[in-house]
Amino acid sequence: MSAACPACFTRLDPGIARFRCNSGRCTPVPDPEASRLAGSPVSLYPSFPWTADDQHREIPPGIMCGRCGGPCNVQACPVCHRDLPPNWRSATVFTMAVSGARGAGKSVYIAVLLYVLQQYLQRGGRTIRPFTQATQQVYEERYERPLFKENRAMLGTPPMRAESGAYQRDSMMWMITDPQSTIHLVIRDVAGEDIEKFAGNEAPLSYFSRADLVVFLFDSLRLPAMTQILAGIIPPVNQGRLGKSSSEVLPIVLGQMQGGQTDFALAFSKFDAFHELPKADIEQYARVMGNPAARFNRDETMTRPAGAGRAAEGRVWFEQDQVFLDQEIRSLFELIHESTVTLLAEQAVHGGRIRGVGHFAVSAVGETPPHDEQLTTRGISPFRVLDPLLWGLYRRGITL
Numbered sequence: 001m002s003a004a005c006p007a008c009f010t011r012l013d014p015g016i017a018r019f020r021c022n023s024g025r026c027t028p029v030p031d032p033e034a035s036r037l038a039g040s041p042v043s044l045y046p047s048f049p050w051t052a053d054d055q056h057r058e059i060p061p062g063i064m065c066g067r068c069g070g071p072c073n074v075q076a077c078p079v080c081h082r083d084l085p086p087n088w089r090s091a092t093v094f095t096m097a098v099s100g101a102r103g104a105g106k107s108v109y110i111a112v113l114l115y116v117l118q119q120y121l122q123r124g125g126r127t128i129r130p131f132t133q134a135t136q137q138v139y140e141e142r143y144e145r146p147l148f149k150e151n152r153a154m155l156g157t158p159p160m161r162a163e164s165g166a167y168q169r170d171s172m173m174w175m176i177t178d179p180q181s182t183i184h185l186v187i188r189d190v191a192g193e194d195i196e197k198f199a200g201n202e203a204p205l206s207y208f209s210r211a212d213l214v215v216f217l218f219d220s221l222r223l224p225a226m227t228q229i230l231a232g233i234i235p236p237v238n239q240g241r242l243g244k245s246s247s248e249v250l251p252i253v254l255g256q257m258q259g260g261q262t263d264f265a266l267a268f269s270k271f272d273a274f275h276e277l278p279k280a281d282i283e284q285y286a287r288v289m290g291n292p293a294a295r296f297n298r299d300e301t302m303t304r305p306a307g308a309g310r311a312a313e314g315r316v317w318f319e320q321d322q323v324f325l326d327q328e329i330r331s332l333f334e335l336i337h338e339s340t341v342t343l344l345a346e347q348a349v350h351g352g353r354i355r356g357v358g359h360f361a362v363s364a365v366g367e368t369p370p371h372d373e374q375l376t377t378r379g380i381s382p383f384r385v386l387d388p389l390l391w392g393l394y395r396r397g398i399t400l
Protein backbone atom coordinates (compact mmCIF):
# COMPACT_ATOMS: atom_id res chain seq x y z
CA MET A 1 0.00 0.00 0.00
CA SER A 2 1.39 3.39 -0.97
CA ALA A 3 1.25 6.29 1.45
CA ALA A 4 -1.81 8.51 1.74
CA CYS A 5 -2.11 12.12 2.88
CA PRO A 6 -2.98 12.10 6.58
CA ALA A 7 -5.26 15.13 6.17
CA CYS A 8 -7.34 14.49 3.02
CA PHE A 9 -6.54 10.75 2.66
CA THR A 10 -5.48 11.06 -1.02
CA ARG A 11 -3.16 8.24 -2.10
CA LEU A 12 0.12 9.82 -3.17
CA ASP A 13 1.10 9.48 -6.81
CA PRO A 14 4.89 9.02 -7.28
CA GLY A 15 4.82 11.33 -10.32
CA ILE A 16 3.22 14.31 -8.60
CA ALA A 17 4.54 16.28 -5.66
CA ARG A 18 4.28 19.67 -4.01
CA PHE A 19 6.86 21.63 -2.04
CA ARG A 20 6.46 24.32 0.57
CA CYS A 21 8.76 27.33 0.97
CA ASN A 22 10.89 27.10 4.10
CA SER A 23 13.33 29.92 3.29
CA GLY A 24 12.09 32.04 6.18
CA ARG A 25 11.51 34.94 3.76
CA CYS A 26 7.92 34.14 2.74
CA THR A 27 4.82 34.69 4.86
CA PRO A 28 1.62 32.58 5.01
CA VAL A 29 -0.97 33.34 2.33
CA PRO A 30 -4.62 32.28 2.04
CA ASP A 31 -4.75 28.89 0.29
CA PRO A 32 -8.06 28.50 -1.57
CA GLU A 33 -7.74 24.75 -2.14
CA ALA A 34 -6.75 24.01 1.46
CA SER A 35 -9.63 26.21 2.62
CA ARG A 36 -12.16 24.51 0.38
CA LEU A 37 -11.24 21.06 1.68
CA ALA A 38 -11.05 22.18 5.30
CA GLY A 39 -14.39 23.98 5.14
CA SER A 40 -12.86 27.08 6.79
CA PRO A 41 -10.23 29.70 5.78
CA VAL A 42 -6.67 28.35 5.84
CA SER A 43 -3.42 30.31 5.34
CA LEU A 44 -0.20 28.44 4.59
CA TYR A 45 3.35 29.28 3.51
CA PRO A 46 3.38 29.26 -0.30
CA SER A 47 3.75 25.88 -2.00
CA PHE A 48 4.45 24.89 -5.59
CA PRO A 49 3.72 21.80 -7.69
CA TRP A 50 6.26 19.42 -9.20
CA THR A 51 5.39 16.87 -11.89
CA ALA A 52 7.53 14.06 -13.28
CA ASP A 53 8.55 14.19 -16.96
CA ASP A 54 10.86 12.16 -19.21
CA GLN A 55 14.02 13.71 -17.77
CA HIS A 56 12.91 13.99 -14.16
CA ARG A 57 11.21 10.87 -12.89
CA GLU A 58 12.34 10.90 -9.27
CA ILE A 59 10.88 13.40 -6.83
CA PRO A 60 13.72 15.90 -6.02
CA PRO A 61 14.67 16.87 -2.44
CA GLY A 62 13.28 20.34 -3.12
CA ILE A 63 12.49 23.05 -5.67
CA MET A 64 12.85 26.84 -5.90
CA CYS A 65 10.21 29.10 -4.35
CA GLY A 66 8.17 30.88 -7.05
CA ARG A 67 7.76 33.84 -4.72
CA CYS A 68 11.09 34.54 -2.95
CA GLY A 69 13.49 32.36 -4.96
CA GLY A 70 14.55 30.53 -1.79
CA PRO A 71 14.39 26.81 -1.08
CA CYS A 72 11.17 24.76 -0.87
CA ASN A 73 12.21 21.58 0.89
CA VAL A 74 9.08 20.59 2.74
CA GLN A 75 6.80 18.11 0.95
CA ALA A 76 3.12 18.98 0.99
CA CYS A 77 0.06 17.09 -0.25
CA PRO A 78 -0.59 17.84 -3.96
CA VAL A 79 -4.35 17.88 -3.27
CA CYS A 80 -4.99 19.62 0.07
CA HIS A 81 -1.56 21.36 0.32
CA ARG A 82 -1.02 20.34 3.96
CA ASP A 83 2.48 19.33 5.05
CA LEU A 84 3.38 15.68 4.81
CA PRO A 85 5.43 14.30 7.72
CA PRO A 86 9.13 13.68 6.90
CA ASN A 87 9.76 10.56 4.76
CA TRP A 88 6.03 9.98 4.56
CA ARG A 89 6.01 8.72 1.00
CA SER A 90 7.68 5.46 1.96
CA ALA A 91 5.32 4.80 4.89
CA THR A 92 2.53 2.20 4.97
CA VAL A 93 -0.59 4.19 5.77
CA PHE A 94 -4.10 3.02 6.62
CA THR A 95 -6.78 5.72 6.74
CA MET A 96 -10.01 5.42 8.67
CA ALA A 97 -12.96 7.77 9.07
CA VAL A 98 -15.69 7.34 11.66
CA SER A 99 -19.15 8.61 10.74
CA GLY A 100 -22.70 8.57 12.09
CA ALA A 101 -25.43 10.75 13.52
CA ARG A 102 -24.98 13.18 16.38
CA GLY A 103 -24.52 11.28 19.62
CA ALA A 104 -24.18 7.91 17.85
CA GLY A 105 -21.03 7.30 19.88
CA LYS A 106 -18.28 8.15 17.36
CA SER A 107 -15.85 9.92 19.67
CA VAL A 108 -16.34 7.45 22.52
CA TYR A 109 -15.79 4.64 20.03
CA ILE A 110 -12.51 6.11 18.80
CA ALA A 111 -11.27 6.57 22.37
CA VAL A 112 -12.08 2.99 23.34
CA LEU A 113 -10.86 1.56 20.03
CA LEU A 114 -7.39 2.97 20.63
CA TYR A 115 -7.38 1.73 24.21
CA VAL A 116 -8.40 -1.81 23.22
CA LEU A 117 -6.03 -1.80 20.25
CA GLN A 118 -3.16 -1.11 22.59
CA GLN A 119 -4.08 -4.09 24.76
CA TYR A 120 -4.64 -6.31 21.74
CA LEU A 121 -1.28 -5.45 20.21
CA GLN A 122 0.65 -6.01 23.39
CA ARG A 123 0.17 -9.70 22.82
CA GLY A 124 3.01 -10.73 20.56
CA GLY A 125 5.21 -7.76 21.46
CA ARG A 126 3.61 -5.15 19.25
CA THR A 127 3.01 -1.53 20.18
CA ILE A 128 0.91 1.44 19.19
CA ARG A 129 2.08 4.97 19.87
CA PRO A 130 0.96 8.47 18.88
CA PHE A 131 2.96 9.49 15.81
CA THR A 132 2.85 13.20 16.58
CA GLN A 133 2.77 15.30 19.69
CA ALA A 134 -0.47 16.88 18.49
CA THR A 135 -2.11 13.45 18.37
CA GLN A 136 -0.86 12.59 21.84
CA GLN A 137 -2.20 15.86 23.20
CA VAL A 138 -5.63 15.62 21.55
CA TYR A 139 -6.04 11.99 22.58
CA GLU A 140 -5.08 12.62 26.18
CA GLU A 141 -7.15 15.77 26.61
CA ARG A 142 -10.23 15.11 24.54
CA TYR A 143 -10.63 11.37 24.60
CA GLU A 144 -8.68 9.68 27.39
CA ARG A 145 -9.21 12.18 30.18
CA PRO A 146 -13.02 12.33 30.25
CA LEU A 147 -13.55 8.61 29.68
CA PHE A 148 -10.72 6.89 31.46
CA LYS A 149 -9.73 9.42 34.13
CA GLU A 150 -12.88 11.36 34.98
CA ASN A 151 -15.56 8.79 34.08
CA ARG A 152 -17.82 11.28 32.37
CA ALA A 153 -19.39 11.60 28.91
CA MET A 154 -17.44 13.39 26.18
CA LEU A 155 -18.74 16.69 24.96
CA GLY A 156 -20.36 16.68 21.53
CA THR A 157 -17.68 17.24 18.88
CA PRO A 158 -17.85 20.93 17.84
CA PRO A 159 -18.67 21.74 14.20
CA MET A 160 -15.60 22.18 11.99
CA ARG A 161 -16.35 25.87 11.45
CA ALA A 162 -16.19 26.54 15.21
CA GLU A 163 -13.88 29.45 16.13
CA SER A 164 -11.89 27.23 18.46
CA GLY A 165 -11.82 23.72 19.86
CA ALA A 166 -12.62 21.85 16.62
CA TYR A 167 -9.86 19.34 17.42
CA GLN A 168 -11.14 16.86 14.81
CA ARG A 169 -10.00 19.17 11.97
CA ASP A 170 -6.63 17.44 12.28
CA SER A 171 -6.48 13.67 11.97
CA MET A 172 -5.00 11.57 14.73
CA MET A 173 -1.90 9.73 13.59
CA TRP A 174 -0.70 6.54 15.25
CA MET A 175 2.18 4.20 14.64
CA ILE A 176 1.75 0.44 15.01
CA THR A 177 5.05 -1.37 15.22
CA ASP A 178 5.84 -5.06 15.22
CA PRO A 179 9.29 -6.62 14.81
CA GLN A 180 8.89 -6.74 11.00
CA SER A 181 6.99 -3.64 10.02
CA THR A 182 5.40 -0.32 10.84
CA ILE A 183 1.88 0.74 9.92
CA HIS A 184 0.63 4.28 10.26
CA LEU A 185 -2.98 4.38 11.34
CA VAL A 186 -4.71 7.69 10.61
CA ILE A 187 -8.13 8.30 12.15
CA ARG A 188 -10.55 11.17 11.64
CA ASP A 189 -13.46 12.00 13.90
CA VAL A 190 -16.27 14.30 12.74
CA ALA A 191 -19.16 16.16 14.35
CA GLY A 192 -22.49 14.50 13.56
CA GLU A 193 -23.78 18.05 13.22
CA ASP A 194 -21.48 18.64 10.22
CA ILE A 195 -22.62 15.49 8.42
CA GLU A 196 -26.30 16.33 8.97
CA LYS A 197 -25.98 19.67 7.24
CA PHE A 198 -24.42 18.28 4.11
CA ALA A 199 -26.17 17.11 1.02
CA GLY A 200 -24.41 15.44 -1.89
CA ASN A 201 -20.74 15.70 -2.51
CA GLU A 202 -19.12 18.16 -0.11
CA ALA A 203 -15.41 19.04 -0.19
CA PRO A 204 -14.80 19.01 3.60
CA LEU A 205 -16.20 15.48 3.82
CA SER A 206 -14.59 14.25 0.59
CA TYR A 207 -11.98 12.41 2.70
CA PHE A 208 -14.71 9.81 3.35
CA SER A 209 -14.49 8.50 -0.19
CA ARG A 210 -10.68 8.54 -0.13
CA ALA A 211 -10.43 6.62 3.15
CA ASP A 212 -9.46 2.96 3.23
CA LEU A 213 -12.23 2.40 5.74
CA VAL A 214 -15.34 4.31 6.75
CA VAL A 215 -17.03 3.09 9.90
CA PHE A 216 -20.68 4.10 10.10
CA LEU A 217 -22.08 3.84 13.63
CA PHE A 218 -25.79 3.10 13.64
CA ASP A 219 -27.14 4.15 17.03
CA SER A 220 -28.95 1.19 18.66
CA LEU A 221 -30.43 3.44 21.30
CA ARG A 222 -32.14 5.70 18.78
CA LEU A 223 -34.22 2.88 17.33
CA PRO A 224 -37.80 3.87 18.09
CA ALA A 225 -38.73 0.44 19.46
CA MET A 226 -35.59 0.07 21.55
CA THR A 227 -36.10 2.91 24.00
CA GLN A 228 -39.74 1.93 24.53
CA ILE A 229 -38.92 -1.70 25.13
CA LEU A 230 -36.05 -0.86 27.43
CA ALA A 231 -37.81 1.89 29.41
CA GLY A 232 -37.21 1.12 33.07
CA ILE A 233 -34.38 -1.30 32.24
CA ILE A 234 -31.76 1.22 31.11
CA PRO A 235 -31.45 4.94 32.00
CA PRO A 236 -33.31 7.29 29.63
CA VAL A 237 -31.18 8.70 26.79
CA ASN A 238 -30.23 12.38 26.94
CA GLN A 239 -32.16 13.73 23.94
CA GLY A 240 -30.64 17.21 24.28
CA ARG A 241 -27.89 16.95 21.70
CA LEU A 242 -29.55 14.68 19.17
CA GLY A 243 -30.47 15.62 15.61
CA LYS A 244 -31.24 13.47 12.56
CA SER A 245 -31.61 9.73 13.12
CA SER A 246 -29.10 7.13 11.95
CA SER A 247 -31.44 6.06 9.13
CA GLU A 248 -31.53 9.65 7.91
CA VAL A 249 -27.77 10.19 8.18
CA LEU A 250 -26.70 6.96 6.45
CA PRO A 251 -27.92 8.08 2.98
CA ILE A 252 -26.04 11.36 3.44
CA VAL A 253 -22.80 9.53 4.16
CA LEU A 254 -23.35 7.03 1.35
CA GLY A 255 -24.20 9.94 -0.96
CA GLN A 256 -20.74 11.26 -0.20
CA MET A 257 -19.06 8.03 -1.28
CA GLN A 258 -17.70 7.69 -4.79
CA GLY A 259 -14.88 6.01 -6.65
CA GLY A 260 -15.22 2.61 -4.97
CA GLN A 261 -11.97 2.89 -2.99
CA THR A 262 -13.44 2.63 0.47
CA ASP A 263 -14.56 -0.34 2.53
CA PHE A 264 -17.65 0.46 4.52
CA ALA A 265 -18.18 -0.99 8.00
CA LEU A 266 -21.81 -0.68 8.99
CA ALA A 267 -21.94 -1.18 12.74
CA PHE A 268 -24.58 -1.00 15.41
CA SER A 269 -23.10 1.17 18.16
CA LYS A 270 -24.10 0.86 21.83
CA PHE A 271 -24.85 -2.79 21.15
CA ASP A 272 -25.11 -3.30 24.91
CA ALA A 273 -28.70 -2.09 24.45
CA PHE A 274 -29.45 -5.20 22.37
CA HIS A 275 -27.88 -7.33 25.08
CA GLU A 276 -30.47 -5.97 27.50
CA LEU A 277 -33.39 -7.07 25.32
CA PRO A 278 -33.87 -10.53 26.86
CA LYS A 279 -34.72 -8.73 30.11
CA ALA A 280 -37.77 -7.23 28.45
CA ASP A 281 -40.57 -9.70 28.13
CA ILE A 282 -40.92 -9.70 24.35
CA GLU A 283 -40.62 -13.18 22.99
CA GLN A 284 -39.42 -12.36 19.49
CA TYR A 285 -36.41 -10.36 20.76
CA ALA A 286 -35.73 -12.55 23.77
CA ARG A 287 -35.38 -15.62 21.56
CA VAL A 288 -32.94 -14.05 19.09
CA MET A 289 -30.84 -12.08 21.56
CA GLY A 290 -30.88 -14.81 24.20
CA ASN A 291 -29.01 -17.27 21.97
CA PRO A 292 -25.62 -17.75 23.65
CA ALA A 293 -24.13 -19.33 20.52
CA ALA A 294 -24.73 -16.21 18.42
CA ARG A 295 -21.57 -14.35 17.45
CA PHE A 296 -23.12 -11.06 18.45
CA ASN A 297 -23.31 -12.39 21.99
CA ARG A 298 -19.63 -13.28 22.33
CA ASP A 299 -16.39 -11.44 21.90
CA GLU A 300 -13.26 -13.56 21.54
CA THR A 301 -11.00 -10.84 20.15
CA MET A 302 -8.43 -11.22 22.88
CA THR A 303 -8.08 -14.99 22.52
CA ARG A 304 -7.70 -14.87 18.75
CA PRO A 305 -4.37 -16.26 17.48
CA ALA A 306 -2.11 -13.25 16.94
CA GLY A 307 1.49 -12.16 16.90
CA ALA A 308 4.66 -13.30 15.18
CA GLY A 309 4.24 -16.48 13.15
CA ARG A 310 0.52 -16.81 13.78
CA ALA A 311 -0.78 -14.51 11.03
CA ALA A 312 -2.16 -17.36 8.86
CA GLU A 313 -3.96 -18.94 11.81
CA GLY A 314 -5.34 -15.58 12.88
CA ARG A 315 -6.58 -14.91 9.38
CA VAL A 316 -8.60 -18.15 9.19
CA TRP A 317 -10.12 -17.51 12.62
CA PHE A 318 -11.03 -14.00 11.63
CA GLU A 319 -12.53 -14.96 8.27
CA GLN A 320 -14.90 -17.45 9.88
CA ASP A 321 -15.94 -15.16 12.70
CA GLN A 322 -16.51 -12.29 10.31
CA VAL A 323 -18.68 -14.23 7.85
CA PHE A 324 -21.04 -15.45 10.57
CA LEU A 325 -21.22 -12.12 12.34
CA ASP A 326 -21.98 -10.33 9.07
CA GLN A 327 -24.94 -12.66 8.42
CA GLU A 328 -26.26 -12.32 11.95
CA ILE A 329 -26.18 -8.54 11.87
CA ARG A 330 -27.90 -8.40 8.50
CA SER A 331 -30.71 -10.55 9.94
CA LEU A 332 -30.88 -8.31 12.97
CA PHE A 333 -31.46 -5.27 10.76
CA GLU A 334 -34.33 -7.21 9.20
CA LEU A 335 -35.75 -8.21 12.55
CA ILE A 336 -35.94 -4.60 13.67
CA HIS A 337 -37.51 -3.55 10.33
CA GLU A 338 -34.48 -1.60 9.14
CA SER A 339 -33.54 -3.76 6.14
CA THR A 340 -33.37 -0.59 4.02
CA VAL A 341 -30.09 0.10 5.82
CA THR A 342 -28.35 -3.01 4.49
CA LEU A 343 -30.02 -2.50 1.11
CA LEU A 344 -28.64 1.04 0.75
CA ALA A 345 -25.14 -0.17 1.48
CA GLU A 346 -25.48 -3.05 -0.99
CA GLN A 347 -26.62 -0.61 -3.66
CA ALA A 348 -23.54 1.52 -3.03
CA VAL A 349 -21.37 -1.57 -3.59
CA HIS A 350 -23.16 -2.51 -6.80
CA GLY A 351 -23.06 1.07 -8.02
CA GLY A 352 -19.26 1.05 -7.59
CA ARG A 353 -19.37 3.82 -4.99
CA ILE A 354 -17.86 1.73 -2.19
CA ARG A 355 -15.47 -1.19 -2.38
CA GLY A 356 -17.34 -3.50 -0.02
CA VAL A 357 -19.55 -3.59 3.03
CA GLY A 358 -19.33 -5.50 6.29
CA HIS A 359 -21.82 -5.58 9.16
CA PHE A 360 -20.77 -5.27 12.78
CA ALA A 361 -21.99 -4.78 16.33
CA VAL A 362 -19.89 -2.76 18.75
CA SER A 363 -20.26 -1.42 22.23
CA ALA A 364 -17.62 0.94 23.54
CA VAL A 365 -18.84 1.63 27.06
CA GLY A 366 -20.82 -1.55 27.65
CA GLU A 367 -23.77 0.15 29.36
CA THR A 368 -25.96 3.22 29.08
CA PRO A 369 -24.56 6.03 31.24
CA PRO A 370 -26.88 7.06 34.10
CA HIS A 371 -26.12 10.71 33.17
CA ASP A 372 -23.39 12.80 31.49
CA GLU A 373 -21.45 13.21 34.73
CA GLN A 374 -21.13 9.47 35.23
CA LEU A 375 -20.19 7.45 32.19
CA THR A 376 -20.21 3.98 33.71
CA THR A 377 -21.10 2.34 36.98
CA ARG A 378 -19.05 -0.82 36.34
CA GLY A 379 -16.08 0.55 34.37
CA ILE A 380 -15.68 0.57 30.61
CA SER A 381 -16.38 -2.90 29.18
CA PRO A 382 -15.85 -2.82 25.41
CA PHE A 383 -17.46 -5.38 23.13
CA ARG A 384 -16.15 -6.25 19.64
CA VAL A 385 -14.83 -2.71 19.08
CA LEU A 386 -11.82 -3.84 17.03
CA ASP A 387 -13.85 -5.84 14.46
CA PRO A 388 -14.44 -3.02 11.94
CA LEU A 389 -10.78 -1.96 11.97
CA LEU A 390 -9.41 -5.52 11.80
CA TRP A 391 -11.77 -6.17 8.88
CA GLY A 392 -10.70 -3.00 7.07
CA LEU A 393 -7.03 -3.93 7.48
CA TYR A 394 -7.73 -7.51 6.43
CA ARG A 395 -9.35 -6.20 3.24
CA ARG A 396 -6.01 -4.49 2.44
CA GLY A 397 -4.00 -7.61 3.15
CA ILE A 398 -2.92 -6.66 6.64
CA THR A 399 -3.51 -9.08 9.52
CA LEU A 400 -2.97 -7.64 12.95
Ligand SMILES: Nc1nc2c(ncn2[C@@H]2O[C@H](COP(=O)(O)OP(=O)(O)OP(=O)(O)O)[C@@H](O)[C@H]2O)c(=O)[nH]1
Pocket residue numbers: 100101102103104105106107108109153154155156157158190191192193221241269270271272273362363364365366367368369
Ligand atom coordinates in the same frame (compact mmCIF):
# COMPACT_ATOMS: atom_id res chain seq x y z
N1 LIG B 1 -25.21 2.47 25.98
C1 LIG B 1 -24.14 3.00 25.43
N2 LIG B 1 -24.06 4.33 25.30
C2 LIG B 1 -22.97 4.85 24.72
C3 LIG B 1 -21.90 4.04 24.20
N3 LIG B 1 -20.97 4.85 23.64
C4 LIG B 1 -21.45 6.11 23.77
N4 LIG B 1 -22.63 6.12 24.42
C5 LIG B 1 -23.46 7.28 24.76
O1 LIG B 1 -23.55 8.13 23.64
C6 LIG B 1 -23.18 9.45 24.00
C7 LIG B 1 -22.60 10.19 22.82
O2 LIG B 1 -21.35 9.63 22.48
P1 LIG B 1 -20.29 10.46 21.60
O3 LIG B 1 -19.18 9.52 21.27
O4 LIG B 1 -19.92 11.72 22.24
O5 LIG B 1 -21.16 10.74 20.29
P2 LIG B 1 -20.66 11.35 18.88
O6 LIG B 1 -21.16 10.43 17.82
O7 LIG B 1 -19.22 11.62 18.91
O8 LIG B 1 -21.52 12.68 18.80
P3 LIG B 1 -21.14 14.09 18.05
O9 LIG B 1 -19.76 14.42 18.42
O10 LIG B 1 -22.15 15.07 18.56
O11 LIG B 1 -21.33 13.85 16.59
C8 LIG B 1 -22.22 9.24 25.17
O12 LIG B 1 -22.15 10.38 25.96
C9 LIG B 1 -22.83 8.08 25.88
O13 LIG B 1 -23.87 8.54 26.73
C10 LIG B 1 -22.02 2.63 24.37
O14 LIG B 1 -21.16 1.83 23.97
N5 LIG B 1 -23.15 2.17 24.98
Ligand SMILES: [Mg+2]
Pocket residue numbers: 106107108155156157189190191192
Ligand atom coordinates in the same frame (compact mmCIF):
# COMPACT_ATOMS: atom_id res chain seq x y z
MG1 LIG C 1 -18.07 13.31 18.82
Ligand SMILES: [Zn+2]
Pocket residue numbers: 005006007008009010077078079080081082
Ligand atom coordinates in the same frame (compact mmCIF):
# COMPACT_ATOMS: atom_id res chain seq x y z
ZN1 LIG D 1 -4.02 15.99 1.40
Ligand SMILES: [Zn+2]
Pocket residue numbers: 021022023025026046065066067068069070
Ligand atom coordinates in the same frame (compact mmCIF):
# COMPACT_ATOMS: atom_id res chain seq x y z
ZN1 LIG E 1 9.42 31.62 -0.49
